[in-house]
Amino acid sequence: xxxxxxxxxxxxxxxxxxxxxxxxxxxxxxxxxxxxxxxxxxxxxxxxxxxxxxxxxxxxxxxxxxxxxxxxxxxxxxxxxxxxxxxxxxxxxxxxxxxxxxxxxxxxxxxxxxxxxxxxxxxxxxxxxxxxxxxxxxxxxxxxxxxxxxxxxxxxxxxxxxxxxxxxxxxxxxxxxxxxxxxxxxxxxxxxxxxxxxxxxxxxxxxxxxxxxxxxxxxxxxxxxxxxxxxxxxxxxxxxxxxxxxxxxxxxxxxxxxxxxxxxxxxxxxxxxxxxxxxxxxxxxxxxxxxxxxxxxxxxxxxxxxxxxxxxxxxxxxxxxxxxxxxxxxxxxxxxxxxxxxxxxxxxxxxxxxxxxxxxxxxxx
Amino acid sequence: xxxxxxxxxxxxxxxxxxxxxxxxxxxxxxxxxxxxxxxxxxxxxxxxxxxxxxxxxxxxxxxxxxxxxxxxxxxxxxxxxxxxxxxxxxxxxxxxxxxxxxxxxxxxxxxxxxxxxxxxxxxxxxxxxxxxxxxxxxxxxxxxxxxxxxxxxxxxxxxxxxxxxxxxxxxxxxxxxxxxxxxxxxxxxxxxxxxxxxxxxxxxxxxxxxxxxxxxxxxxxxxxxxxxxxxxxxxxxxxxxxxxxxxxxxxxxxxxxxxxxxxxxxxxxxxxxxxxxxxxxxxxxxxxxxxxxxxxxxxxxxxxxxxxxxxxxxxxxxxxxxxxxxxxxxxxxxxxxxxxxxxxxxxxxxxxxxxxxxxxxxxxxxxxxxxxxxxxxxxxxxxxxxx
Numbered sequence: 001x002x003x004x005x006x007x008x009x010x011x012x013x014x015x016x017x018x019x020x021x022x023x024x025x026x027x028x029x030x031x032x033x034x035x036x037x038x039x040x041x042x043x044x045x046x047x048x049x050x051x052x053x054x055x056x057x058x059x060x061x062x063x064x065x066x067x068x069x070x071x072x073x074x075x076x077x078x079x080x081x082x083x084x085x086x087x088x089x090x091x092x093x094x095x096x097x098x099x100x101x102x103x104x105x106x107x108x109x110x111x112x113x114x115x116x117x118x119x120x121x122x123x124x125x126x127x128x129x130x131x132x133x134x135x136x137x138x139x140x141x142x143x144x145x146x147x148x149x150x151x152x153x154x155x156x157x158x159x160x161x162x163x164x165x166x167x168x169x170x171x172x173x174x175x176x177x178x179x180x181x182x183x184x185x186x187x188x189x190x191x192x193x194x195x196x197x198x199x200x201x202x203x204x205x206x207x208x209x210x211x212x213x214x215x216x217x218x219x220x221x222x223x224x225x226x227x228x229x230x231x232x233x234x235x236x237x238x239x240x241x242x243x244x245x246x247x248x249x250x251x252x253x254x255x256x257x258x259x260x261x262x263x264x265x266x267x268x269x270x271x272x273x274x275x276x277x278x279x280x281x282x283x284x285x286x287x288x289x290x291x292x293x294x295x296x297x298x299x300x301x302x303x304x305x306x307x308x309x310x311x312x313x314x315x316x317x318x319x320x321x322x323x324x325x326x327x328x329x330x331x332x333x334x335x336x337x338x339x340x341x342x343x344x345x346x347x348x349x350x351x352x353x354x355x356x357x358x359x360x361x362x363x364x365x
Numbered sequence: 366x367x368x369x370x371x372x373x374x375x376x377x378x379x380x381x382x383x384x385x386x387x388x389x390x391x392x393x394x395x396x397x398x399x400x401x402x403x404x405x406x407x408x409x410x411x412x413x414x415x416x417x418x419x420x421x422x423x424x425x426x427x428x429x430x431x432x433x434x435x436x437x438x439x440x441x442x443x444x445x446x447x448x449x450x451x452x453x454x455x456x457x458x459x460x461x462x463x464x465x466x467x468x469x470x471x472x473x474x475x476x477x478x479x480x481x482x483x484x485x486x487x488x489x490x491x492x493x494x495x496x497x498x499x500x501x502x503x504x505x506x507x508x509x510x511x512x513x514x515x516x517x518x519x520x521x522x523x524x525x526x527x528x529x530x531x532x533x534x535x536x537x538x539x540x541x542x543x544x545x546x547x548x549x550x551x552x553x554x555x556x557x558x559x560x561x562x563x564x565x566x567x568x569x570x571x572x573x574x575x576x577x578x579x580x581x582x583x584x585x586x587x588x589x590x591x592x593x594x595x596x597x598x599x600x601x602x603x604x605x606x607x608x609x610x611x612x613x614x615x616x617x618x619x620x621x622x623x624x625x626x627x628x629x630x631x632x633x634x635x636x637x638x639x640x641x642x643x644x645x646x647x648x649x650x651x652x653x654x655x656x657x658x659x660x661x662x663x664x665x666x667x668x669x670x671x672x673x674x675x676x677x678x679x680x681x682x683x684x685x686x687x688x689x690x691x692x693x694x695x696x697x698x699x700x701x702x703x704x705x706x707x708x709x710x711x712x713x714x715x716x717x718x719x720x721x722x723x724x725x726x727x728x729x730x731x732x733x734x735x736x737x738x739x740x741x742x743x744x745x746x747x748x749x750x751x752x
Contacts, residue, residue, distance in 0.1 A: 026477070026478065026479035027478060027479055027480060029477065033477065033478050036476070036478045036480075036481050037478060037480055037481075039481075040478070040480035040481050040484055041480065043484065044480075044484070187381070188381050188384065188385050189385070190385040190388060190389060191384070191385060191388055194388065194392070201730065203733070204729060204730045204733035204734070205690070205726045205729045205730060205733075206690040206691070206693040206694075206704070206729055207690075208693045208694065208696065208704060208708075209693065209704065209708065209722060209725050209726050209729065212708055212718075212722050213722050213726075216712075216718040216722070217718050217719050217722060219406075220402070220403050220406045220407065220718070220719070221399040221402055221403055222399075222402055223402050223405070301496040301497070302496070304496040304498045304499055305498060305694070307498070307697070308498075308694075308696055308697055315496070315498065315499055315502070318502075329510075331502075331506045332503070332506055332507065332510070335499060335502060335503040335506065336503075338499060339495045339499055339503065342494070342495060342496060342499065343491070343494045343495055346494035346495075347490065347494045350493075350494065
């Protein structure tokens with residue numbers, strides 16, 4: 001009985017392996033492809049060296065240097081270091097900064113704890129409870145009261161302001177957006193009409209006009225005695241704006257629910273509210289979560305517009321810090337720094353939303 | 366009696382009517398309250414109301430003004446028109462460059478060339494995730510600090526100049542027969558479209574391909590050039606006088622940085638729309654095309670792109686709308702478009718916030734409506750028939 005054994009397989013010749021093949025397949029598969037490669041290399045050659053020189057090789061990383069000793073060939077990163085507190089906290093009083101830190105620390109702790117009790121039956125209670133209690137705690141921490149010194153909102157600024165406005169915007173616009181989305185789907189003509197007009201109006205105009213409206217016109221609508229905080233006006237404007245977009249996102253979710261779900265809910269005799277709360281919305285919201293995150297990303301980008309109505313978000317701090325006589329002409333460093341911070345935040349959010357999209361996808365593949 | 370009432374309350378139609386009446390009453394109440402307070406506030410603060418201010422003298426100069434007659438002695442209404450025209454100009458410029466760049470980047474993202482693909486991806490991921498306002502301010506500050514002073518302008522053929530104030534181009538003088546050049550260009554384009562349509566029809570019916578490139582060259586390029594030289598059109602060249610250039614068309618550095626930032630930012634979205642459009646085309650289509658012996662370029666141009674664009678164009682048109690709305694951020698750098706002129710300068714002078722902001726919003730609403738109308742027409746036309 002012959003015994004067959006596998007012969008040892010030979011490796012391909014070294015010169016034809018990995019790196020060479022990869023280059024050939026990906027960069028030089030044809031003449032036109034090779035030409036493209038050279039164009040790409042040329043573009044990289046044009047763009048990359050100046051950027052790297054300015055940010056790294058010619059830059060001054062001495063964090064204690066002042067504007068004069070920094071030099072003009074490259075970036076002066078001590079500008080960012082010297083104004084770092086302002087970028088994060090705005091004009092918040094020095095001795096009260098722990099309050100802002102506590103607020104951020106608390107939310108981090110809440111999120112971490114929430115992910116630890118993923119399997120607990122009380123998770124839903126925990127989430128809803130945090131949503132109700134945390135905003136109050138955060139407000140007291142930031143604004144003051146209950147024995148804490150009051151810090152007026154015109155002192156708020158920087159990244160703190162951006163995060164606060166974006167968070168309020170998304171949380172407040174959520175219930176309103178659900179109502180509007182339901183209104184737009186409603187069979188009641190008047191309700192539908194009002195919802196459609198509101199949504200289309202807001203989506204048709206730029207945010208900046210709504211912010212102007214909120215900051216200049218809104219106070220006129222209330223009796224003279226009511227004093228309106230500038231930040232509050234901006235937040236109202238942003239919420240009104242965001243509501244329309246969230247409503248459209250949720251409407252997309254509602255439309256994706258098969259008709260059978262509505263009919264089944266009717267068939268088992270659920271009332272309209274029961275049907276919406278227990279059958280339709282849970283499904284609709286679940287499929288719209290990735291788009292809600294997307295809409296939150298857009299909102300986060302839009303908060304930079306606060307600068308136009310005179311609030312000091314992170315972007316406005318660049319202007320304020322570089323018009324300080326100690327740091328004249330260092331806008332570029334500021335813009336690059338802010339761009340990097342916002343980019344990291346937005347990029348991780350968009351990655352997260354992509355992951356959610358995959359996780360919630362019920363499509364068969 | 367009671368049971369009858371109860372059954373009435375449980376009737377869905379009755380409920381709906383009651384609910385709607387309630388909604389209207391609540392909204393009307395709040396509207397009335399707001400209006401009442403408004404009137405009171407206006408009276409107390411002595412703010413004028415009505416649209417009479419439109420006929421007042423504007424009293425301020427405008428940097429960028431392309432076609433309209435405008436001077437500080439013009440009325441606010443004329444300033445309003447200048448604002449609208451400038452908004453449209455920056456929007457159209459932005460849309461043009463964003464589309465070209467977006468198409469190139471979108472196709473590059475699916476290129477078989479590793480470097481090209483990566484460059485496109487890095488570009489999209491960087492510029493999509495930076496707020497547009499930050500980009501506008503960034504390019505503005507870069508342009509201000511790196512472009513040379515008017516004295517040391519970058520000079521192209523002694524007729525185009527670029528410096529830290531703006532870009533200066535020669536301007537055709539309208540009286541010198543430039544009108545005929547424009548007219549011949551329009552006639553040429555219309556005639557070319559007509560010929561192209563006929564050749565397409567012929568192709569559909571008989572399969573004969575006619576090359577229309579010659580007609581394109583003749584009608585769209587040659588005809589206007591002939592008219593141009595025949596009439597001897599004169600150009601007004603920008604000249605350095607004192608501290609800055611005079612004459613010619615002057616595109617301010619604000620316009621430049623705004624249009625640049627808008628194009629760069631929106632192109633990332635257009636590229637993504639085009640990429641997803643191309644990916645939506647079934648791979649069988651590409652395989653069929655190459656099986657029939659079409660080249661790569663032919664397959665892309667004749668098979669893939671027409672189908673991809675059907676999916677990609679609706680989101681692209683939405684991006685055009687977004688770009689137009691984002692052009693309102695010019696207020697941050699001071700390019701004199703609608704929001705800067707009207708909701709900025711005029712509002713500061715006149716103080717009639719409500720009228721001014723409503724007028725501004727109406728302009729944008731009209732633009733949105735027109736664009737969504739175009740979108741609807743497109744969608745109707747592009748629907749696959751027979752499904």
